[in-house]
Amino acid sequence: MSTNPHHRRHGHDDIESAPRIRAAESLFSRANQFLAAVWNASDAGMCITAGCSECGALEFRRALATLDGLSPDAPLTTPIALLPEAPGPLASALASVDFGLLRLTPRWYDALDIALFYVRDRGELRFVLDEWVRRDAVPTRILDLVLFRHVRYGFPDARLTDLWLERCLxxxxTTCDEGLVESLILTCPERVGADxxxxxxxxxxxxxSACVRAIVGRLGECA
Structure with a gap:
């Protein structure tokens, strides 16, 4: 994930700057509970900004928790005692999401960022990534997001961390994507240097990229 403040403008597969086409809100997108929640949040004027310093996107996070079966007044950060044996509704929806339809939803990148942290806190991120890493294609920005936010810190587990790193490498x-390369150097410089x-x-x-150039130099050109 590029440290360049204008990273989102540089994504090769980013369509957020394209005119919003309301027709994208189809029966197909509404069929997925997560996509439906994002459209509903947009319609209701909820904040869907990851890391919002004013509200923390609390209303949207609460909507995701309600989708997941929590009561409206349940704490959002309750520690889990045991890892669940099966995914909840939100993790299931994320695992099966169509990436093409996802990228047509309003503020899809922030919405996904928020949702992935939610399922990680619930111990269910592994169900999502186990499905995604098997797919023939995963958008580069999603690979990068998961790598930078979760995999670089060892989430959800060693097996999926290794599989995700291999996919990103x-x-x-193939693409020389600057944001993904930067995240890889920050995460596993020894593997970048060995490949x-x-x-x-x-x-x-x-x-x-000046951002990549700076860390390549600091890390001895990944050696």
Whole structure:
């Protein structure tokens, strides 16, 4: 995830700047509970800003908790005693989400960021990533988001962390995406340095990005 403050303008697969097409709110998107919750939140004027310093997107987070079966007045940060054996409604909806329809929803990136932290706190992130990592294609920005926010800190577990890192290394080697390369260098510089294709991608990204260039130098060019 690029530390460039204008990172979102640089995403190769970012369509947030495109005119909002209301027709995208179709029966297909409403069929997924998470996508429906995002559309409903947008219609209701809820804040869907990840890390909002004014409200913390509390109303939207509460809506996600209600979707997940919690009572409206239940604490949102209650510690879990045991890891659940099966995903709840929100984790199931995220696991099955269509990425194309997701990226047509309002504020999809922030909404996804908030939702992933919610299911992580519930011990259910592994159900989501276990499904996503098996897919033929995952958008680069989603790979990067999960890597930067969760995988780099060892969530949800060692197996999925390793699988996600391998997926990110493969995509970075192919695309030279600056944000993804930067996240990989910050997360696992030794693996970037040991993978010739990823190393070349890092050098290529450094030619175009001051953010990547700065950390490549600080980390000894990933060696």
């Amino acid at each position: 493969d995509v970075a080697a 010739p294709r990823a190393f070349r991608a890092a050098m290529e990204a450094a030619n175009h």
